[in-house]
Amino acid sequence: MNCAEVAERLDAFNDGELPPTALLDVARHAGGCASCEAALRALAALHQRVAAAIQDETDALDLSGVWPAVAVGVAAEDGRRAWRRRLRAAPAWAASLALAAGAVIWLQTPAPREAPSAVAMRPEPARPNQAVIDRLDSQAARVELRRERKHGTTLIMVNADGGAP
């Protein structure tokens, strides 16, 4: 391996990304080549400085307010998911509730009472003199409709305006 090939592989060597044989070849060459060794040292120093700078920047970041905000977001999402679960389950519990209410109402509704007697269920017998007035007109001064309950007799009474009855 010559200096040009090592120069191509310096970054990968420094990052440990070369396969073992290539890594060994670069290391053997750099051990015998002062310029390549110096290039490797300079690159390693640069990596260390960059890493240190990144570490300093990372340390300087204030992440104390990040997690509470994330926690609030997570809690809100959990709440929405819970509501969605309830809504998805709503038909089931609503149907169950309606069924239960119906059962309670059905159980509490008194059964239709039997007729206290056969007489009460029998249609009222038509009274012998029952009359239904479908229309009634009169030119008399006074008209009065009277009904007698016992026999159902109807009387239409008019006044003769002073004449003989």
Add this chain to the structure above:
Amino acid sequence: MTDGRVAMWRRARRARGRLAAVIGVSTIAACTPALAGGSVEVQVTSVRASDRGPSDAGLQQFRPRLRRLVGYRAYRIVQDERQDCAWGSAAEFRIPGGRMLRVVPRGMRDEAVVMQVRLVEGDRKLVDTDVRLRNRGVMLFGVGQDPPPETDTSHDEGALIIMLRAEE
């Protein structure tokens, strides 16, 4: 199709036609009493009601009813008339006091005689009504006077009661 089958089919068709005709005529006759013939007997009894005097023995059965409805004590028959009335035809009954009771039986409905009844006095219709009176039942028409002044103690004009009975 053989001749025998054709003849049988024609006989069956004629029988169906006759049966339909019989059913149709029967239905129309049943629905229209006038077409079916028959009549209704109408009885009109005029009764004088007053506070004094005896009551007719023939009205003993009605007297309690009349008392409850009209309020007088004595009832006497002054006129009684019966007529066989054809369905849809008018029958006229003379009523004391120059009045007339005109009855037009229309038909039967639910065991009741449907009829138009008109009580006239001259040109004046004292009563003009459509009634459904239970078969063999009785209904009443009364002709009275205006109540007398409270100071008049001699009032005993009474009233005229018209009893209308109809029987198919």
